[in-house]
Amino acid sequence: MNKILNPSRSDWAEILKRPTQTVADIEQTVNQIFDEIKTKGNSAVAKYTDLFDGIKLDSLIVTPGEIEEAKIEISAELKEAIQLAKENIEKFHSAQTTQKVSVETTNGVSCWQEKKPIQKVGLYIPGGTAPLFSSILMLAIPAKLAGCEEIILCTPPNKEGKVNSAILYAAELCGVTRIFKIGGIQAIGAMTFGTEDVPQVYKIFGPGNQFVTVAKQLATKYQVAIDMPAGPSELLIFADESAKAAYVASDLLSQAEHGTDSQVILVSTSEKLLDEVSEEIEVQINELPRKDIAQKAIENSRLILVDSDNEALELINEYGPEHFIVCAENESFFVEGIANAGSVFIGNYAPESAGDYASGTNHTLPTNGYAKQYSGVNLDSFLKTITFQKISEDGIRKIGPSIELLAEAEGLQAHKNAVSLRLKDLE
Numbered sequence: 001m002n003k004i005l006n007p008s009r010s011d012w013a014e015i016l017k018r019p020t021q022t023v024a025d026i027e028q029t030v031n032q033i034f035d036e037i038k039t040k041g042n043s044a045v046a047k048y049t050d051l052f053d054g055i056k057l058d059s060l061i062v063t064p065g066e067i068e069e070a071k072i073e074i075s076a077e078l079k080e081a082i083q084l085a086k087e088n089i090e091k092f093h094s095a096q097t098t099q100k101v102s103v104e105t106t107n108g109v110s111c112w113q114e115k116k117p118i119q120k121v122g123l124y125i126p127g128g129t130a131p132l133f134s135s136i137l138m139l140a141i142p143a144k145l146a147g148c149e150e151i152i153l154c155t156p157p158n159k160e161g162k163v164n165s166a167i168l169y170a171a172e173l174c175g176v177t178r179i180f181k182i183g184g185i186q187a188i189g190a191m192t193f194g195t196e197d198v199p200q201v202y203k204i205f206g207p208g209n210q211f212v213t214v215a216k217q218l219a220t221k222y223q224v225a226i227d228m229p230a231g232p233s234e235l236l237i238f239a240d241e242s243a244k245a246a247y248v249a250s251d252l253l254s255q256a257e258h259g260t261d262s263q264v265i266l267v268s269t270s271e272k273l274l275d276e277v278s279e280e281i282e283v284q285i286n287e288l289p290r291k292d293i294a295q296k297a298i299e300n301s302r303l304i305l306v307d308s309d310n311e312a313l314e315l316i317n318e319y320g321p322e323h324f325i326v327c328a329e330n331e332s333f334f335v336e337g338i339a340n341a342g343s344v345f346i347g348n349y350a351p352e353s354a355g356d357y358a359s360g361t362n363h364t365l366p367t368n369g370y371a372k373q374y375s376g377v378n379l380d381s382f383l384k385t386i387t388f389q390k391i392s393e394d395g396i397r398k399i400g401p402s403i404e405l406l407a408e409a410e411g412l413q414a415h416k417n418a419v420s421l422r423l424k425d426l427e
Helices: 009-015 023-040 042-053 064-073 076-094 134-146 165-173 184-193 210-222 245-256 271-285 291-299 309-319 331-337 352-357 393-409 413-425
Strands: 002-005 101-106 109-117 120-124 150-155 178-181 203-205 234-239 263-268 302-305 323-327 343-346 383-391
Touching: 002 271, 023 042, 023 184, 023 210, 042 184, 064 165, 076 134, 076 165, 101 393, 109 393, 120 134, 120 184, 134 150, 134 165, 150 184, 184 203, 184 210, 234 245, 234 309, 245 263, 245 271, 245 291, 245 323, 245 352, 263 271, 263 291, 263 309, 271 291, 271 302, 309 331, 323 331, 323 352, 331 343, 343 352, 383 393, 393 413
Parallel strands: 002 302, 120 150, 120 203, 150 178, 234 263, 234 323, 263 302, 323 343
Antiparallel strands: 101 109, 109 383
């Protein structure tokens, strides 16, 4: 990792830069694939599945038989672990349910809001070298709790044309209604436009690489909402000498192994700790099966020494990390002061892996600095709020004259007339 000592504020933007391509670099490819899917449907999806995943499929649909096979292949121990995670995620997301808000703003004027489920949602689950079946728990569970009628899942097939058994098992367990063997840009395109097999959805969720992220962003041009711009994974840790260097190193590596474009950053007021963590990384990385991936990600990463906790917090809020771990004697200063982060992990015994799998919080989080504007996925992500109003004769008498004046002041005569006619009838 690159060690940076006491950087000046003018250099923060450069040292905190993410190793990502711009939308312009990828947009042309996405638009080309989208155009083909719009006009050719399944055949275009099959073409790009062959091109990108190296497999010609007879069908894009996962059959009930494949799901039953997956149930048999999953070990009892893994089923128990998935069940524990499912229960904790359900507990945390169920607690996010809110009641109807109702108020009489004026006598005879009742206003209220209710939350309704998004009827059709699409989930994208990466496959490849790391089939993220845990993301199904994070997305399908709140979708089911919210009451979404149709929960579509797209995930890439392997070279044999199969989907990872744990993905299929988790999907069936969590209430996914239909599963398709489609990955990457073509999956986002299929859910955006619909094909002969894949239903068009109203909102798309799920993590992915930079191509998937740009595809999701471009999908919003076609009246499809997305959870957030969620690209390559990232982690920032603040640690002082109260932290255990081995733990810090393991957390940094846990994110670095996600992908070569992941980024991890350690900020500290202790150069001694930075050196200890750097040494631990060199030891631990050699034991990882995904060493080559982690090594490339580490090259994009930073060890940053700052003078004070105040400076550290300012830098962290400027970065806006997807995941933020704080291991410090003064932990309350950072917990209370953090303004921009997707999810926060506190203390030596709260590894980021806990949030990835089983603590109960959601791991679908904003990356690339979007934690400054976006929340991570939660129950409300699968709901929309509708407002209602019911106005009595007495109510329109009370607010009607003000509406007339306001509408007239804006030059909207029809708006005024809509009230005036009613008031005249009530005279």
